[in-house]
Amino acid sequence: MAFIKEESEDVKIEETFTVKQEDLQEQTDLIEENEESKEEEHHVKIEEKTHLQTDDILKRRDKNRFICTQCGKSFGRKGNLKTHMMIHTGEKPFTCTQCGKSFNRSSHLNEHMRIHTGENPFTCTQCGKSFSQSSHLNYHMKIHTGEKRFTCTQCGKSFRQSSSLTLHMMIHTGEKPFTCTQCWKSYSRSSHLYQHMRIHTGEKPFTCTQCGKSFNRSSDLHQHMTIHTGEKPFTCVQCGKSFNFSSTLYKHMKIHTGEKPFTCTQCGKSFNFSSTLYKHMKIHTGE
Structure with a gap:
C-alpha cells in the first residue's frame, strides 16, 4: 500500500510540474506574441512615418520648383528659370565689345572672347592642338579614337556627335527651320542664318589688322589674310x-x-x- 501511495504522489508531482510547464510555455508564447505585435506595430509606424516624410519632401520639392509658363520645364532655382526664359524672350544681355555679338549667358560670352584673345586653354594630349572650349577638345579627341556612334539611317554616313547627325538629316528631309525675316530665305542651321543677317544689317565684325578691310565672315577674313602672308x-x-x-x-x-x-x-x-x-x-x- 505504501508503494501505491508513493507512486500516486510521484504522479501528482509530475502532473503538477507538467501543468506548470505548460502554463510557463503559454505565458512565454503570449509574451513573444505580444513582443512580435509591438515590433510589427513599430515597423508599421516607421513605414508610415517614412511615407509621410517622403510625401512631405516631394510636396516641398514641388512647392520649390520654378515652372516655365511657356514650355512647362521646371527648375530648382529661380535664377536658372530666369536664364531659361531668355530662350523664349530672345534676350541676350551679354554683348561682346569686340564684334557686338550677344549672348544670354555670361559664361558663353567668356568662351566667345577667346576667339578675339586667341586663348586656347584646352590642349589635346595626342597631337598638341589647342582649343578655346572643352567641348571642342572632346569633339576633336574622337578624331584620334575614330569614334562615330551616330549613323544616318538614310545613307549610312556616321558622325561623332548626335547634333551633327540631326543637322545632316535635314539634307534628306529638306527641312530649313531658320528663316530670315527680311527676305524669307531659309537655312538648316541657325549659324548660317546669323551670318546671312549681316547682309541686311551691313555688319562686318571681322577686320584685317594689315589693311583695315572688314568682312562679315571670319572665313572670308582668313582667306583675305593669305594676300598679306603670301600663303x-x-x-x-x-x-x-x-x-x-x-x-x-x-x-x-x-x-x-x-x-x-x-x-x-x-x-x-x-x-x-x-x-x-x-x-x-x-x-x-x-x-
Whole structure:
C-alpha cells in the first residue's frame, strides 16, 4: 500500500510540474506574441512615418520648383528659370565689345572672347592642338579614337556627335527651320542664318589688322589674310599650281575638266567662267 501511495504522489508531482510547464510555455508564447505585435506595430509606424516624410519632401520639392509658363520645364532655382526664359524672350544681355555679338549667358560670352584673345586653354594630349572650349577638345579627341556612334539611317554616313547627325538629316528631309525675316530665305542651321543677317544689317565684325578691310565672315577674313602672308594653301592635283582661295582653285579646275557651265542664251556658246560669259554677252548687247 505504501508503494501505491508513493507512486500516486510521484504522479501528482509530475502532473503538477507538467501543468506548470505548460502554463510557463503559454505565458512565454503570449509574451513573444505580444513582443512580435509591438515590433510589427513599430515597423508599421516607421513605414508610415517614412511615407509621410517622403510625401512631405516631394510636396516641398514641388512647392520649390520654378515652372516655365511657356514650355512647362521646371527648375530648382529661380535664377536658372530666369536664364531659361531668355530662350523664349530672345534676350541676350551679354554683348561682346569686340564684334557686338550677344549672348544670354555670361559664361558663353567668356568662351566667345577667346576667339578675339586667341586663348586656347584646352590642349589635346595626342597631337598638341589647342582649343578655346572643352567641348571642342572632346569633339576633336574622337578624331584620334575614330569614334562615330551616330549613323544616318538614310545613307549610312556616321558622325561623332548626335547634333551633327540631326543637322545632316535635314539634307534628306529638306527641312530649313531658320528663316530670315527680311527676305524669307531659309537655312538648316541657325549659324548660317546669323551670318546671312549681316547682309541686311551691313555688319562686318571681322577686320584685317594689315589693311583695315572688314568682312562679315571670319572665313572670308582668313582667306583675305593669305594676300598679306603670301600663303597659297589650295593646290591643283593636276598641275600643282597653288592658289590662296578655294574658289580660285575651283575655277582653275575647269581648265582640266573641260567643264563649261555658263551658256549664252543668245547663241548657245558655253564658257567655264561667269566673267567670260559676261564679257561675251556684250557682243550681243552692243555694250
